[in-house]
Amino acid sequence: MRLAFREKVVLGLGSLLGVMILSYTLIITPYMEKMRDLDRRIAQKTIELKEISTLSQEYLEIKEKMEELKGKARRRGKAFSLFSHLESLAGKTRIKGNIASMKPQSTPIGEHYKESSVAVKLENITTKQLVDYLFLIENSEAFLQIKKLHLKKRHDNPKYLDATFLISTYETSEGK
Numbered sequence: 613m614r615l616a617f618r619e620k621v622v623l624g625l626g627s628l629l630g631v632m633i634l635s636y637t638l639i640i641t642p643y644m645e646k647m648r649d650l651d652r653r654i655a656q657k658t659i660e661l662k663e664i665s666t667l668s669q670e671y672l673e674i675k676e677k678m679e680e681l682k683g684k685a686r687r688r689g690k691a692f693s694l695f696s697h698l699e700s701l702a703g704k705t706r707i708k709g710n711i712a713s714m715k716p717q718s719t720p721i722g723e724h725y726k727e728s729s730v731a732v733k734l735e736n737i738t739t740k741q742l743v744d745y746l747f748l749i750e751n752s753e754a755f756l757q758i759k760k761l762h763l764k765k766r767h768d769n770p771k772y773l774d775a776t777f778l779i780s781t782y783e784t785s786e787g788k
Contacts (some may be wrong), residue, residue, distance in 0.1 A: 638658065681782060684755045694728045694781055697754055705745045710737045712774075721782070729780035736772045751777055756781050 615623065702708045705732050708771065712733040719727045742763075749756050760778040 637774075656765060681733070681755060684753070688754055692754065692783075694730050694756070694779065697752070697756075698730055698732060698749070698779060701748045702745060702750060705741060707734060707737055707741050707745055710734045710741070724784055726783055727780050728783055729778055731776070731778050734773075734775045735773065736769075737765065742773060742775050746777075754781060758771075 695714060698714065699708070699711075703713060712735045713731075713734075715731040717731065719729070719745045721727050734745075737745075746758060746761075749758060757780050758777055759780050760776075762776045764774045764776075766772045766774060
C-alpha cells in the first residue's frame with residue numbers, strides 16, 4: 613500500500629500532534645503540577661521557618677529570664693522566708709501594727725520549683741503607707757510579685773483603707 617505525498621504529510625502531522633499531546637499529558641502537565649506543588653510547599657515551609665525563628669527567639673528570652681530568676685534565688689539563699697521578708701518590709705514602712713493577717717501558701721510547679729505566696733490583710737492604713745509598702749515589695753531583690761490586690765475604703769474614716777493582697781515568689785524545691 614502506497615501513500616500519496618499529501619497522505620504522508622497528514623499522517624506525519626497527525627503523528628506529530630499525537631506525540632505532542634502525549635508529551636503534554638504525560639510529561640509537561642505532571643511537571644507543571646509538581647512545580648506548583650513545590651512552590652506551595654516552599655511558601656508553607658518559609659512561613660513555618662519564620663514561626664520557628666520567632667519561637668526560638670521567645671525560647672531564648674524565656675531561658676535568659678529563667679537563668680536570671682535562678683541567680684536571684686541563689687543570691688536570696690536557702691534560708692529565705694517570704695513571710696519573714698514581708699514582715700520586715702512592713703516594719704520598714706511602720707505598718708506592722710496594721711497587719712490583720714498573713715497566711716502563707718505553697719504550690720508546687722513542676723518537678724523542681726514551687727510558688728510560695730502569702731495572703732496579706734492590712735487594716736486602717738493610709739494610701740501613702742500602702743503605696744510605700746507595695747513599692748518596697750515590688751522593688752525587693754527577692755523577686756516578689758503582687759498577684760492580687762483588693763482595696764476597700766473604711767466607712768468609719770474615709771482617709772483609711774483596708775487592703776488584701778497576695779504576694780508570691782518562686783523557689784527551687786528541696787534537692788535542687
